[in-house]
Amino acid sequence: MTVGPAWYMLLAAGLFVIGIAGVLTRRNALIMFMSIELMLNAVNLTFIAAGTALGDLSGQVAVFFVLVVAAAEVVVGLAIVVAVYRRRGTANVDELSEMSG
């Protein structure tokens, strides 16, 4: 039994699910944020595995763009977390509930 691209795809699917579970269950904005990064990296793994299986380069090129976009998201996200923390002294999203209904 060789470890082919399908294994990587499955690993990626697992990572993606872990990421979603993290976003849904954790309440610290930073941890949720890390979970989102995990989801994006699971996508990267999928792209690379699929690209390898297909013998096609565009999957690997896609990863470049995903990485850059993820970095931009990190910067904006961290800035928002810091802004919230400075104002409220917490990064717990459950305490961000002035609005509801």
Place this chain on the structure above:
Amino acid sequence: MLATGRRMTLNDYLPALVMFLLAVGFVAVTLPLSRLISTRGPATPEKEAPYECGILPEVEPAQRFPVKFYLVAILFVIFDVEIIFLFAWAANFPELGWFGVTTVGIFTLFVLETLLYVWRRGALDWNVRRRARRFAAASPTPQALEDAA
């Protein structure tokens, strides 16, 4: 098993699925088993508490300290990752010729523009207090914001 250049279908996942089932099965068997054959003493609060990194801290850390380079680090992340695109260009520099130079030139202009903006806003100022003052000067007062909102 998986030929290159072939589209992937669900069948390719069969061995992985078997492996997954084996892993789940192992856990499903061993966990109840260890519960069955082990002996347990009475529960104490310490025993029930989730274990995390050893002893509880006696005192909170004195205070949070300013991370001078937080802003610089955050900017580094952006500029660092943008360089990815230059690698693809550098690896194919001779083949891409002037087309490559032009496109990378345009790209670099945008990166430089960002740098200029960050610089002028004072985000690169190592003096944290002065940086804060410059930021405050650039930001609207709460009153102005309220009037504008």
Place this chain on the structure above:
Amino acid sequence: MVETPEISLVAILPELALTVGAVVVLMVAVSSRRAATYLPWIAGLTVAATGAGLIAQYNDVAANGFSVSYAGMIVLDNQGIVIRTVMLAAIAVALLVGWRYVTGLGTRGGEALSLVFLSAVGFMLMASSIHFMLLFLGLEVGSISLYVLAALGQRAKRADEAAMKYFLLGSVASAIFLYGVALLYAGTGSLTYLGVFEFFSGDTLVFSDGLLSAGVALLFVGLLFKIAAAPFHSWAPDVYQGAPAGIVGYMGAAAKIGAIAALLRFVQVPFQSVIESIQVPLAAVAAFSVVLGTLYAIVQQDLRRVLAYSGVSHAGFLLMGIATGGVAEVQVLFYLATYVLVLVGAFGIVSLLEGSGSAGSPIENWKGLGRRSPFLAWSLTVFMLGMAGMPATAGFIGKFGIFTRAWSGDLEWLVIVGLLASVAAFFFYLRVVVAMFFEDGDGKTPKLGWPAGIGIGLTLVITVGLGLYPTPLLDVLTAALG
């Protein structure tokens, strides 16, 4: 030599103009002490240049037909031009009605302006993209700009909460969308719309493969999230309520335009031959959005949240038109254009009334506005009736078009659901009208500056004008898209 992709400047002229505008605004904002005096001129010039770019594009398509450039990534066709024109109109009206917000930000005003332009670039690219990675890039450029816009008034109450929620849920949606792209790529071996189209037309088995079905489903879920269709709408009410009033109308409009543009192309090219498999889930989401949006809007006590939930139901109506598939999307585009403008105009009035504090817009604040400020009260009444689909407003023509389209597309049950919801919707749209004219209250009297006056006036003219006399625009659209 590597073969260089075909570069066509005209295909990206509007985006180019907006990008240059965004860069110039940003540079002026940090380098000139008198930046505030230049900003209106730069903004006006940018909008004008973008409009000129659109005209050039229109002429090009009229002369040469549609064209594909940038190695099969960007298409230049009339549908893209129409959507970008809608986007430009939304920017223009949003800047007019929200000008006080932008200038009130001081030197930060340049940043707000720049972000508005950049988000528009992203969502415009979504309209012309025929490549999934470019689509993703457009989506992210637009979305990330909007996250920052939501956070920009962070000293205003609740803005940080709105920004945080928007960011977290929006990023999850983007990740889900991207995973859909990756699975689609793994299944079909292509990242271009045409490649996917060829794969599906060559293959007779429709979505029998679990991998592909999952990919397509995730792809759609990501976009449905961005247009706030139920059950993916949970972010919308809080963001609409908490984000800075001067800009929130534009935020809602821009994201809807971009994602609807992408969905339109989806049913036209890549998933055209499998439309039957997609139709039922899309129609179900449409029905759910229409019903849920209407029901929740009825119980809201804050006009901003009413508008958010009404946005959910409008997303449902738009999906109703998309679910039928097909090529001539005149009705969907007409609906999109009129809804988006009315949304921006209505939020302009909300921001004028709220003035300081911006802690939401409870219905009590609107009581007695009919006496304090008749122009704004009547304008809001027209906008509300337009959203509800009252005859003699553009909203009616839009809804009528969508319903006929869905009816002829064998989605009769959906039309009936939509009709019932439209009738019920009058209740919540008219509640604020009743509060303004028939209930007494002594809230603030909003100050109406001339930019906001022009913006609201324009939207009024368009709403009523297109409601009474829609034929010319419909003819132009039909001729362009048919």
